[in-house]
Amino acid sequence: MLGRFRDGALADRLRPGVVLPVVLGVALVMIVIAGALLGARAAAVGRAAVGDTGPVLVGAELPEDGSAGAPGVVLSSTAAIHPESAAVRDVLQRWTDARNAGDFAAYRATLVPDARVDPATFADIARTQRVGSVVVQRIDPVAGGELVVPLGYVTTQDPTVAPPDVRVPRLCWQISAVVETSGGQPRLLDPRPGSQLRSPC
Structure with a gap:
């Protein structure tokens, strides 16, 4: 019975209505971090090219x-x-x-x-x-x-x-x-x- 309960809880957590928002949230955070890193890199390259x-x-x-x-x-x-x-x-x-x-x-x-x-x-x-x-x-x-x-x-x-x-x-x-x-x-x-x-x- 405990096994069935665990399987049921896991199934609830893996339902699309639960999983999709989590995945989208993680993806959004990764995009923001990547954008910040690329922006900083572009600024550094620009400064190196034209100087201060x-x-x-x-x-x-x-x-x-x-x-x-x-x-x-x-x-x-x-x-x-x-x-x-x-x-x-x-x-x-x-x-x-x-x-x-x-x-x-x-x-x-x-x-x-x-x-x-x-x-x-x-x-x-x-x-x-x-x-x-x-x-x-x-x-x-x-x-x-x-x-x-x-x-x-x-x-x-x-x-x-x-x-x-x-x-x-x-x-x-x-x-x-x-x-x-x-x-x-x-x-x-x-x-x-x-x-x-x-x-x-």
């Missing part, structure tokens, strides 16, 4: 401690020979310092008067964000008394205030800043579409 883009964007080696690095603005040898290099460095240093200090008035003073900037958004980002490793790569004059200034820098922040597509604690940036000089005091214009690149680093 962080130092390329910034134009400098990245701090090994995971920080943004020193807040001082550095001019490349190419940028340093431009006659407006000191003025450009000054406005970018004040821009960096204001962001790190969360000083909206000082930040606003580095921008052209009609720049669009929201005080609440600035305060929320500045609460945790730090800017460092700022490297001015070139200073290119264009029409209208403007200078296009390609530069790289690093930010660290709470991932919740990072850009929505890259919610990470550290980002490397390369932007083409535009500095207006016609008013006598260099100021930064609003970023233009497509003028910013960023990458987790």
